[in-house]
Amino acid sequence: MGPIDFVLPMDGKQSIATMKVNIVGCGLSGITAAILLKDKGHSVEIFETRPHIGGNCYDLKVGNVTVHQYGSHIFHTNDEAVWNFLNRYTKFNNYIHRVRANTKEGLISIPFSRKTAEQIGRDLDPEEIQELVFRDYSERQWGIPWEELPKSISGRVPNKRDNFDDRYFTDEFQGQPINGYTAMFNAMLDDIPVQLGVGPDAWKGRKCDKLIYTGKVDAYFDYKWGRLPYRSLRFEHFKASKDNLYSFSNGAVINECNRNPYNRTMDNSVYLNEDVDETILTRDYPEEHDENNLPIYPKNFGLGAELYSGRYKKAAASEADTLFLGRLATYKYLDMWMAVKQVMVKLEGVS
Numbered sequence: 001m002g003p004i005d006f007v008l009p010m011d012g013k014q015s016i017a018t019m020k021v022n023i024v025g026c027g028l029s030g031i032t033a034a035i036l037l038k039d040k041g042h043s044v045e046i047f048e049t050r051p052h053i054g055g056n057c058y059d060l061k062v063g064n065v066t067v068h069q070y071g072s073h074i075f076h077t078n079d080e081a082v083w084n085f086l087n088r089y090t091k092f093n094n095y096i097h098r099v100r101a102n103t104k105e106g107l108i109s110i111p112f113s114r115k116t117a118e119q120i121g122r123d124l125d126p127e128e129i130q131e132l133v134f135r136d137y138s139e140r141q142w143g144i145p146w147e148e149l150p151k152s153i154s155g156r157v158p159n160k161r162d163n164f165d166d167r168y169f170t171d172e173f174q175g176q177p178i179n180g181y182t183a184m185f186n187a188m189l190d191d192i193p194v195q196l197g198v199g200p201d202a203w204k205g206r207k208c209d210k211l212i213y214t215g216k217v218d219a220y221f222d223y224k225w226g227r228l229p230y231r232s233l234r235f236e237h238f239k240a241s242k243d244n245l246y247s248f249s250n251g252a253v254i255n256e257c258n259r260n261p262y263n264r265t266m267d268n269s270v271y272l273n274e275d276v277d278e279t280i281l282t283r284d285y286p287e288e289h290d291e292n293n294l295p296i297y298p299k300n301f302g303l304g305a306e307l308y309s310g311r312y313k314k315a316a317a318s319e320a321d322t323l324f325l326g327r328l329a330t331y332k333y334l335d336m337w338m339a340v341k342q343v344m345v346k347l348e349g350v351s
């Protein structure tokens with residue numbers, strides 16, 4: 001990623017004029033872009049199809065529990081600039097993510113560490129870990145038999161630790177925004193104008209000097225070369241007593257490494273240490289993406305990679321007045337810190 005040539009209009013008297021920049025999408029990428037451009041003196045406005053801010057990181061209070069509407073989100077990074085940027089808008093608590101896997105050996109800590117070996121009473125070699133933890137989970141997640149999964153996915157495992165560290169992320173900075181993600185986004189947006197619940201083409205009729213686009217790149221081009229494939233998730237939220245199987249003080253998520261139809265079960269009350277008798281659990285069920293669900297994981301391999309690199313990426317690069325940012329517009333899975341970083345880097349050259 002390098003700074004882009006984001007040429008500014010000149011008005012003769014001033015060396016640099018203020019731009020009107022419209023931003024499509026009010027997720028983390030769009031909001032970060034709005035702040036950075038506003039900080040540089042430009043006028044920004046955000047257009048969002050959903051009835052709420054925050055994109056997939058959105059959370060909401062249901063009773064006394066802060067529910068992650070689109071599945072478990074945990075902030076982690078080693079990037080100090082990203083960390084400092086978000087700390088302008090929220091404090092983070094000291095939540096450390098620990099994940100257990102529901103396997104035929106029982107509930108075990110993952111990634112596989114010496115602690116896991118202790119839990120099951122023996123060490124496992126890489127092939128055994130692959131079978132126990134990764135095969136079923138990955139097949140369900142991608143809807144593809146293990147043997148046919150691209151090496152970019154199956155080659156990432158097994159992730160084995162030669163120590164007793166049972167933290168899921170080992171990044172220097174981690175935690176959850178103390179009042180949740182939506183509260184953080186509200187602070188970030190401050191007086192930035194946002195139009196919620198607009199139609200997907202609303203941005204097309206609005207005048208601006210430049211456009212930041214964080215929606216699906218294939219939708220921007222009206223699916224001219226066909227649809228980019230995504231895997232989607234269906235989320236199920238339900239009440240459960242706090243002393244259920246899935247609730248534990250040591251972390252919020254259990255991965256289902258078995259033939260259950262759902263990937264994970266998470267206890268929403270754990271992230272902010274909410275003191276409740278009854279909690280809300282969330283399960284995510286993988287399914288193929290179509291017009292009735294959300295594009296969640298880009299299938300950026302095989303035909304998806306060919307279509308993106310061969311067509312949409314090139315077309316996006318030649319749009320002089322539009323900058324494509326975020327996971328949908330760059331067709332790449334981005335953790336939250338990566339989404340912020342991508343925007344920072346791409347807008348570096350803008351004055």
Ligand SMILES: Cc1cc2nc3c(=O)[nH]c(=O)nc-3n(C[C@H](O)[C@H](O)[C@H](O)COP(=O)(O)OP(=O)(O)OC[C@H]3O[C@@H](n4cnc5c(N)ncnc54)[C@H](O)[C@@H]3O)c2cc1C
Pocket residue numbers: 024025026027028029030047048049050054055056057070071072073074075076199200201202203214215216233296325326327328334335336337339
């Ligand atoms: C299940 C799940 C779990 C995750 N867990 C983690 C985690 O633990 N840690 C982590 O760091 N990251 C996690 N992530 C990644 C995180 O969600 C992303 O980094 C982040 O959402 C990226 O923000 P974005 O703005 O690029 O995309 P989005 O959040 O998708 O925002 C894009 C926005 O654009 C809007 N939009 C699209 N098209 C249009 C249009 N035509 N007009 C107007 N608006 C439009 C969409 O409605 C959406 O609100 C997870 C993601 C998922 C799906």
